[in-house]
Amino acid sequence: MPSCRGSGAAPLLLSGWFLVLMTFLTGCAGGMQPLIHPGVEEAVQNDDSFLSIQSRQRLAVTNGQSGFYMLDSGHEAFLYRAALVEAAEQSIDVQSYIWNNDASGRYLAGRLLLAADRGIQVRLLLDDFNAEGIGELFAALDTHPNIYIRLFNPARSRGGWGRWVSFLMDFDRINRRMHNKTFVVDGAVGVVGGRNIGDEYFGFDADLYFRDRDVLSLGPVVNGMTDNFQAYWDNRWAYPVSVLYPDTPAEGNVVAALDQLRRQARAQDGLPVPAPADSPRGRTELVELFDRLVVAHGELVFDLPFETMEEPAETPRRSAKALQILAQAASQEILIESAYLILTEKQLKLLDVGDRQGLKVTAVTNSLASNDLVTNHAGYARWRPYMLRQGIRIYELKPDAEACEQWLRNDSVCASGDASLHTKSVVFDRSTLVVGSFNVNLRSIYLNGETVLVIHSPELAEAVARDVQSLMQPGNSWEVSLDDSGDLHWRSGEESYTSEPAVGWWRGVKSRLLSWLPIEKYL
Numbered sequence: 001m002p003s004c005r006g007s008g009a010a011p012l013l014l015s016g017w018f019l020v021l022m023t024f025l026t027g028c029a030g031g032m033q034p035l036i037h038p039g040v041e042e043a044v045q046n047d048d049s050f051l052s053i054q055s056r057q058r059l060a061v062t063n064g065q066s067g068f069y070m071l072d073s074g075h076e077a078f079l080y081r082a083a084l085v086e087a088a089e090q091s092i093d094v095q096s097y098i099w100n101n102d103a104s105g106r107y108l109a110g111r112l113l114l115a116a117d118r119g120i121q122v123r124l125l126l127d128d129f130n131a132e133g134i135g136e137l138f139a140a141l142d143t144h145p146n147i148y149i150r151l152f153n154p155a156r157s158r159g160g161w162g163r164w165v166s167f168l169m170d171f172d173r174i175n176r177r178m179h180n181k182t183f184v185v186d187g188a189v190g191v192v193g194g195r196n197i198g199d200e201y202f203g204f205d206a207d208l209y210f211r212d213r214d215v216l217s218l219g220p221v222v223n224g225m226t227d228n229f230q231a232y233w234d235n236r237w238a239y240p241v242s243v244l245y246p247d248t249p250a251e252g253n254v255v256a257a258l259d260q261l262r263r264q265a266r267a268q269d270g271l272p273v274p275a276p277a278d279s280p281r282g283r284t285e286l287v288e289l290f291d292r293l294v295v296a297h298g299e300l301v302f303d304l305p306f307e308t309m310e311e312p313a314e315t316p317r318r319s320a321k322a323l324q325i326l327a328q329a330a331s332q333e334i335l336i337e338s339a340y341l342i343l344t345e346k347q348l349k350l351l352d353v354g355d356r357q358g359l360k361v362t363a364v365t366n367s368l369a370s371n372d373l374v375t376n377h378a379g380y381a382r383w384r385p386y387m388l389r390q391g392i393r394i395y396e397l398k399p400d401a402e403a404c405e406q407w408l409r410n411d412s413v414c415a416s417g418d419a420s421l422h423t424k425s426v427v428f429d430r431s432t433l434v435v436g437s438f439n440v441n442l443r444s445i446y447l448n449g450e451t452v453l454v455i456h457s458p459e460l461a462e463a464v465a466r467d468v469q470s471l472m473q474p475g476n477s478w479e480v481s482l483d484d485s486g487d488l489h490w491r492s493g494e495e496s497y498t499s500e501p502a503v504g505w506w507r508g509v510k511s512r513l514l515s516w517l518p519i520e521k522y523l
Contacts, residue, residue: 035236037238050089051084055067068294069289069292070460070464078202080216082108084282086115086283089120091186092122092123093125094124094182095126095183095228095232097130098130101133102199102270103270103271104201110262110265110266112141116145123147125178129174135241139245140254141261142240150238154237158245172310175447176447176449180449182225184226190216190222192453193215193436204271221299221453228451232449300452300453302318302450303319303450313447319438319451332360335426338426339424340376340380340440340441341365341387362392365396374510378512378513379520382520388480393479398475401419403470424437426440431457431458431461433455434453434454435452437452477492
């Protein structure tokens with residue numbers, strides 16, 4: 001099944017092996033049927049918006065290249081999204097796997113509502129897997145004449161145990177998730193990467209921070225983001241929320257709910273950092289950022305949604321094939337930063353990295369202590385010895401990683417909570433960089449819809465490589481290795497462990513038991 005935060009927010013697999021076994025035993029089809037959309041809303045855009053003019057002027061003599069800015073800080077990732085909303089003049093298209101009903105989620109939803117009030121067309125496309133807690137709010141937003149909201153691949157039941165039964169009874173379809181994440185304004189500027197919309201992704205949650213990376217882009221690659229959004233928006237499995245929530249509260253209640261959302265957004269309730277809250281301030285923030293863009297060639301690669309959910313999921317999808325080509329062409333080094341890491345014998349043979357002379361492959365991923373899901377760690381642990389034997393060096397993030405303070409530029413969250421890796425980036429030979437929604441695991445290879453941005457820039461590739469290497473330092477991670485007897489060891493400076501460090505015995509037992517099950521494709 002889709003995993004929680006990194007590949008989903010609802011704790012679907014936290015019940016462990018029982019739910020997994022029940023799912024396999026059920027194996028029944030049923031539930032929802034695809035829709036035929038009566039009409040197709042296209043992106044509203046022309047060439048005279050502020051953002052379009054900025055893009056043309058800054059890339060006029062770059063020979064088809066695009067401009068890129070890395071959003072490594074959670075606060076920056078939030079603030080520049082907020083600035084883009086304020087700078088919008090025509091359209092805002094947002095695609096996300098998760099949108100939390102928390103301070104940052106409600107603020108951005110409120111600012112989208114205010115943008116719609118001033119005539120901007122807003123289209124919001126969410127995967128349904130984690131929509132239970134916010135579906136009714138979006139159904140209210142969808143009543144606005146300038147807001148259109150769809151949920152991708154929905155369960156028949158909208159809440160409670162019935163929703164879990166829907167997942168179990170419709171296992172094959174429910175496993176085809178839209179994990180893509182794009183944020184495009186006026187068809188001119190776009191953000192793509194691994195972040196969902198929620199406090200823990202932006203550094204606002206006092207208990208947990210998901211380390212992540214996005215890229216803000218201008219230029220031709222933004223057309224690919226628009227194509228990505230439109231492909232899923234037009235898909236027959238993208239349901240309007242009005243169909244899924246026909247019993248929207250009475251008009252008076254909707255008006256009150258939307259007015260409250262407007263007030264909260266204007267007051268910036270619950271935000272630990274001030275956000276640009278009007279067009280002049282949004283434009284000023286973006287102009288300063290545009291001055292720091294790195295210009296390079298890039299391509300946006302995305303997986304097309306499944307037309308029918310009965311299609312076999314046995315071959316790698318487009319994003320996986322793009323990464324495979326880059327891996328096969330690498331001659332010196334591949335650096336991987338991935339929240340979830342599972343490469344079996346089949347994938348490593350395709351990549352041909354084990355026996356290639358002079359090629360070094362290093363991966364940073366979550367430890368059992370920093371992973372938000374025991375189940376996903378168990379699938380990784382099942383194949384961890386094999387990956388190590390193939391020559392891949394593996395580092396696992398510490399939940400109290402010292403680097404967290406640098407990521408946030410504010411140590412208050414890191415001092416009180418844990419860090420977890422949510423990033424999905426790969427660097428090839430310090431010359432090509434990939435950032436997107438793609439975890440290096442079987443679910444991303446075969447089942448999810450994913451989006452990856454390929455950037456051919458030694459400057460950006462080197463910067464991300466240094467960042468990944470900083471995670472390998474003893475203050476941030478444990479290096480995992482095999483001794484001569486084939487036993488695992490975790491080392492960090494003078495520290496050494498022979499079992500999963502910094503976890504209680506029960507968490508370790510659950511991981512070990514689950515690692516015996518061949519379910520890694522569904523994690």
